[in-house]
Amino acid sequence: MPMRQVKTEAGTLTYELCRKRVKNLNLRVRADGSIAVSAPAGVAVAAVDEFVRRKAGWIAQVEQKLADRRLPDPEYGALLGHRVPLVVEEGPPGVWPRQGALYIGVEPGQDPGAALDAFRLQRAEPVFQRALALARARFGQEPLPPVQVLCIRPMKSRWGSCIPAKGKVTLNAHLMKKPFACIEYVAAHELCHLLVPNHGPAFYQWMDRVMPDHRQRKAWLNQPDPGV
8 A cells, every 4th residue: 555644733644545445535543553545546646645633742642542542552552351452543532352363442532541441341231241241151950149239330440349138249340351251250259158158168169169270260360351
């Protein structure tokens, strides 16, 4: 693809120009900070340059958001333990899976990371419910109290919590970054608290019984995420 350069008040911008069968000019900032523009065949190069020049402020905002995350591999997101390529582009807010990547639409000043967190949160409940169901099945015929309330929210210092008297289980929304086996481990951990409210010997006897590999899953859970 041909590369172009345009001068702006903030400096020179380099972008990749791609001619496509589209109706409008489209600009996106990739997660690595590179810029790509899709343009109809009939639009003059000078018009494309001017389009990029007008977007210079928005481009700088998106690039700063990416830089602020200070990740070792910022062009990837984490979803259920998988490393997924990210593409940030200007457009209606939202996240869309497309061709093996996650496309993040952002408006000027919007944080792409916040949009990705919202995307994972929206998809968390069926995943967590399945993890709880599979974990519950491990108890067999044991009279395990039901989960009356499942709460999903971001948590800073723990992966989950349980209030046995209310049958309430809270799971960390950031578990959506982790492999499903780790989510099932946290689910089993919280279900054991319905029987034993503390972390005494009886609790770990239950964990050993229903999930013999729980220590390996816990170690896996605490590994770095494959992306943001």
